[in-house]
Structure formats: C-alpha cells, structure tokens
Amino acid sequence: MGNDLFEHKPPETRTKEEELEDIQLKLERIALTRGHSSSYTKHQIEDAVLAGCADDESDREMILDLQKCADASTSSSHLVVTNQVDSDVLPQQLRCEKVSESQLHSFTTCIDERLNSQCHDETNEFHSHSDSYIYVMGGNDDNSWLSTLCCYLPYMDIVKSLKPMSSVCSYASATVLSGNVYKFGGVNANSWVDTVECYNPLNDEWSLCAPLSEKKGCLAGATLNEKLYAIGGGNGVDVFSVVEMFDPVLGRWILTQSMLKRRFASAAVELNGVLYVVGGFDGSKYLKSAERLDPREVSWSKIQSLHTGRGSHSLAVLNERIYAIGGHDGNSHLSSVEVFDPRIGSWMKGEEMKQSSVFATAAVINETIYLIGGLRRDYDFTESVECYKEGHGWWTTDLKGIGKRAFFSAAVFSMPL
Incomplete structure (x- = not known):
C-alpha cells in the first residue's frame, strides 16, 4: 500500500488542509472508477459519489456537504470536483473553519469505504x-x-x-x-x-x-x-x-x-x-x-x-x-x-x-x-x-x-x- 497515491497519513500527523485535499482526491477517484475519463462535471461526480446511498438521506447530505467543504478549501486546479462555494451556503457544522481533524478523519474513512465499494462495483460492471x-x-x-x-x-x-x-x-x-x-x-x-x-x-x-x-x-x-x-x-x-x-x-x-x-x-x-x-x-x-x-x-x-x-x-x-x-x-x-x-x-x-x-x-x-x-x-x-x-x-x-x-x-x- 505504500505506493498508493491516495493513501493518507494518520490523522495526528495531518493538517486540516491535507485531510481536505486528500478527500478531494478521493472524491475524484470515485468518479474515475465510474467513468474512466479525464474530465468530469459536478453532477457526474455527485452521481458517482452518491451511488449506493440513496436510501440514507443523512449520508447523502454529509457527502455533498463534505464535497463542498473540500472544494472550498483547496486550490488544486487540476482536480475536477465543484466550483468554489460560498461558506454561507454550507451547514454551520460543516463550515471549513469549524471542522475538526477528528471529524475529517471520520469523513475520510467514510469516503474510503465508499471508494472500495465503488471500485468493486465498477469491476463487476465492466465484466458484466x-x-x-x-x-x-x-x-x-x-x-x-x-x-x-x-x-x-x-x-x-x-x-x-x-x-x-x-x-x-x-x-x-x-x-x-x-x-x-x-x-x-x-x-x-x-x-x-x-x-x-x-x-x-x-x-x-x-x-x-x-x-x-x-x-x-x-x-x-x-x-x-x-x-x-x-x-x-x-x-x-x-x-x-x-x-x-x-x-x-x-x-x-x-x-x-x-x-x-x-x-x-x-x-x-x-x-x-x-x-x-x-x-x-x-x-x-x-x-x-x-x-x-x-x-x-x-x-x-x-x-x-x-x-x-x-x-x-x-x-x-x-x-x-x-x-x-x-x-x-x-x-x-x-x-x-x-x-x-x-x-x-x-x-x-x-x-x-x-x-x-x-x-x-x-x-x-x-x-x-x-x-x-x-x-x-x-x-x-x-x-x-x-x-x-x-x-x-x-x-x-x-x-x-x-x-x-x-x-x-x-x-x-x-x-x-
């Protein structure tokens, strides 16, 4: 796993900015596993990230808010997620300045689980x-x-x-x-x-x-x-x-x-x-x-x-x-x-x-x-x-x-x- 570009460091050694950028990368990777393309629209990535959680509205809201938060906190122009979002449109508890490292680590774990599931589903879909x-x-x-x-x-x-x-x-x-x-x-x-x-x-x-x-x-x-x-x-x-x-x-x-x-x-x-x-x-x-x-x-x-x-x-x-x-x-x-x-x-x-x-x-x-x-x-x-x-x-x-x-x-x- 040491060569995994998306592997994150333990939370105690990472800043919020690093966690947010890591989340941004993971969101993009989920989309990559679904589309195998080099360019994505906001809606394509949202569809990729939200696949499989339609029955859990809180899960959907958390993922969408997390995506906005990560986007608003990174300036990596090569990552295609969403455009800059005014923090006023985000729920108070997920405004970037209010998010703790422990919350980010929890969200990252959630994204990891979604990513692993998404990769497995895409492999099965390819072979089907x-x-x-x-x-x-x-x-x-x-x-x-x-x-x-x-x-x-x-x-x-x-x-x-x-x-x-x-x-x-x-x-x-x-x-x-x-x-x-x-x-x-x-x-x-x-x-x-x-x-x-x-x-x-x-x-x-x-x-x-x-x-x-x-x-x-x-x-x-x-x-x-x-x-x-x-x-x-x-x-x-x-x-x-x-x-x-x-x-x-x-x-x-x-x-x-x-x-x-x-x-x-x-x-x-x-x-x-x-x-x-x-x-x-x-x-x-x-x-x-x-x-x-x-x-x-x-x-x-x-x-x-x-x-x-x-x-x-x-x-x-x-x-x-x-x-x-x-x-x-x-x-x-x-x-x-x-x-x-x-x-x-x-x-x-x-x-x-x-x-x-x-x-x-x-x-x-x-x-x-x-x-x-x-x-x-x-x-x-x-x-x-x-x-x-x-x-x-x-x-x-x-x-x-x-x-x-x-x-x-x-x-x-x-x-x-």
Whole structure:
C-alpha cells in the first residue's frame, strides 16, 4: 500500500488542509472508477459519489456537504470536483473553519469505504458487459507508434489496458477465432512484417503463430467457418490479390483461391457464411469493385460495384446489411456511406457521416455502429466517436476513452475476460 497515491497519513500527523485535499482526491477517484475519463462535471461526480446511498438521506447530505467543504478549501486546479462555494451556503457544522481533524478523519474513512465499494462495483460492471468488448491494437496516437492493447466498452466509455504486443504495429488486420484475438501482418516501425500474434483473453498473454507467406500490410481480415482469412494487402512495391487461410488445427497458413482484383487497403466482413471484400487500391486507382467468396463455390465472384471508389475505409455488418464507411477516393477523404443488401444485390447510398474519416475502425454493438478514431479532412487525428443506428442516423458522441488513434487494428469480442 505504500505506493498508493491516495493513501493518507494518520490523522495526528495531518493538517486540516491535507485531510481536505486528500478527500478531494478521493472524491475524484470515485468518479474515475465510474467513468474512466479525464474530465468530469459536478453532477457526474455527485452521481458517482452518491451511488449506493440513496436510501440514507443523512449520508447523502454529509457527502455533498463534505464535497463542498473540500472544494472550498483547496486550490488544486487540476482536480475536477465543484466550483468554489460560498461558506454561507454550507451547514454551520460543516463550515471549513469549524471542522475538526477528528471529524475529517471520520469523513475520510467514510469516503474510503465508499471508494472500495465503488471500485468493486465498477469491476463487476465492466465484466458484466463482456459480450460487447472491442479490442484495440497498436496504431498511432498522433505522438508515437504503439504496441498497446486495450479493451474498450464504447457505450460506457471505459478502457482497460491489457498486455501489449511484442512490438509496435500498424496497418495490420485483426479478427477473432475460437476465443482468441489474432493480429496479422502490418508495419513494425519502418518494415513490413509477416508476423502473426494470438492474444488469449483468459490469461492476458500473447503468443506467436505461424507467419504469413510473405511480409505485407494494409490487408483485410475476417473469420469464416472457424478459419482466418488474410486478404490482399501490399508491401510498398507490390499489391496482392493473394488470400491466405489459417487453419488452427493444422497451425499454419494455406494459400487459397486468389481474389479477382489486387487490393491494398480494402475491407472485408463475413455475412451469413459468405466472405465479402470491398474497395481498396490496386496500385493505380481506388476501386469501386467488390467481390465475395462462398465456400460452397470454387472461386470468388463479383458483386455490384460501389458508387464511389474507396480505400482505407471501414466495413461493418448491421441487420444483415453491409456498410462501407468513409475512406479515401484518391482525391479527398470521404464522409459518404454505401449500404449493400445481399438479398437485393445492390449498393444504396446511405446517410453521410458528420465528418469525413479514413483509417478508422467500425464496430457493431447492440445494433449500433461505432466509428472509432481515424483521420479527418486535413489528416488531423480525431478522438471523437461517431455512431449510427437505423432510424436515428449518424451522430457525434462525446466518447473520448480511446483518444486520438489511427492506423490501428480492432476486433469485437464476445467472451468475458
């Protein structure tokens, strides 16, 4: 416990000012455990502190008065609790000049108990949403290339850091198979790689797998029939149509039927047992074309082309339709969205996003598309998250948990940690 930043000294060695500042820190920490954010409003913190004491009105009043008292007695500008409060609005017995060290110690003990309970509740709450995690890997945060792995619950804006990858990685692909998260290909610093890593959420460990047949990045990835597919990509010189399939039983990659087109920075999804690959760059132009692989058939087949060629876009499946979101068309970043319905066999123009986006990632949770990270029109990194729900359209949220991030990989996972 000696390293606990919020550990307080025995009351006989502390002044009132130290106790009050300690209480201020503890109030903020309770909010941190609930929101996992770096900025809080007065009401957000009050909600966090008061959670669990709704049936005890005296407890509520004591906590609120204590919060006001602590706030009125500290000038630590980096702590976000409440604004300065005139002492006339506080009950006489809790005016700062009237509070004894013994009272403060008693209040601090109460806060400690609330904090411990709150941390425990938040841990349980995090794990209770285990069917809706997004694993976010590597990329760049507008400052450096990353090897990080985190688990993100966007609807709560909670981020949990996990064991990092063996090295920095960007422009890779990621997907989930048999309870594990696989990351393959990409760029390590300045070099294309053939590396494949597997993350086991149960023990928070990475392990190396058999490598790809060659070094490449900006490839698409998907899972189909309990096998991984690494699709297309390139190495800065060549653009590939090659498709590799990983069979976990054999423990190696197998070259399978190549696509009809070479595709760099395309995107892929699985829908109803069929693999779809959309758009990309063929070495000279951004592609409108799209194709599909039905394992019951021998080869890839064309589907109707997009209205707009695009690469470095996002692809998502929502209510059995495929959404092609944003990307780059060779001239500018796109805010346009196109929707493919396999039952009709054609692309329709969807509702445009609020902002253009490239090198972002789309994930679907609870019938909502979350578009995370990416670059905006002037190649600015964004930390905003846009959401889409049928019947509601696109909207920009105030979710900031992931922060600025582009060129990363992500996968939605349904098993608990």
